[in-house]
Amino acid sequence: MGDSPANAPGAAARGRSRARARQCAQLRGARSAHWRPRASARACGDDSPPIVDRPPAGGARPTLTRMQPREATDTRTIEATGKGVVRAKPDLAVLKLGVTTQAEQPAEAVDQNAKRMSKVIAAVKAQGIPDTAIQTSELQLDRVTKWDEDLQTDVLVGYRATNVITVRSPVDTAVKVFDAGVAAGANTAGGLAFAVNDEKKYRREALAQATKVAVEDIEAVAKALGVNLAAVVQAEVVEAIEPPLYESQFFAMDHELAATPIVPGQLEITSRVRVRYTIKAP
Structure with a gap:
């Protein structure tokens, strides 16, 4: 027996309710693999934002993600x-001893320089300085010219050879090393620096x-x-900031030298944070 006209609206409503229930079941079953429209999701009682939009062409399934709220940051x-x-009191001295020679021919200037520097190195080692504490820091050969008034130009007069070694020595031995190097033939110096072994x-x-x-x-x-x-x-x-360095220029002398006075003082080790x-x- 069919519904009476009076019951027709109620039957229609029940039909719509059953259809909606079937649709919601399908949406819930497919929510991890397919898209779900916002309107349909909310009609099923799911007020959360949609997970994804429509799948891309080709049937590839999108990765599902949920938006996270952005935390506010305080930049004050x-x-x-x-x-x-x-x-700190220095316990290490770093000094440079050099030999400069000049001759008309470059080979002659280099040869004179090599012989003289060999004597300087031997004198330094005689003060107890090991090979590991001696290093060549400069080796150079330059043209030497002189202005000619008649020709109004520079004229070559010879060649100058320079060889400088850096020596690391205990502070209490530095004076002996310095003076021994000068007595052996060192005639130039680049400088003297004081440091500490345990700087860290x-x-x-x-x-x-x-x-x-x-x-x-x-x-x-x-x-x-x-x-x-x-x-x-x-x-x-x-x-x-590196330890201070002061320069000292000097020349070897023929007569006996007095002991060279040095004052290590104290080092200031500075840091900024x-x-x-x-x-x-x-």
Whole structure:
């Protein structure tokens, strides 16, 4: 017996409800492999955003992902650079001894230079300096010219050969090495530098000091501003300053030399550190 006209609307509604239930079941079964329209998904009680759009041509199934909310970042920071200085007594001297010779022919200049430098190296080794502490740092041959007034041009008058060695010596032996090299024939010097063998130890102390100074400065600024610090977001070593180097030029003399006075003093090992803190949100 069919539905009466009065019951027709109710039957139609039940039919639509059953059709919608079948559609939702199909959508739920296929949600991990196919696209689902926004309207159909919400009609089934699923208010989450659609996972993907229509699959690309060719039937390839897309990778399903769900959007994540982007976290807000606080970029308010306070930055400061601290300086640390550690003083140390040098225990290592680095000095340069050179020989310069000049002759009319290049081979002659080089030969004279080689013989003279051999004597200098032998004298340095005689002071207890090992081969590993001696290194050739410069070897050069130059033309020597002289201005001729009559010709109004430079005229070649000879050749100059230069050979320089770098010697690493304990500070208490440096004077003997220096004077022995000069007495043996060294007639030029590039410079003298003082250093410490365990430089890393003093460098780390300077870095610790610099970091402490930077943090204390940041805390002082935060207190003056009435804000609270959150966390360190950056700590960077700014630069490293090498030990001081002073130049000394001299010439060997024929008469007996007095001991050359040197004053090592103290080295200043300096480090700088840049630190940045974030500020807590109010």
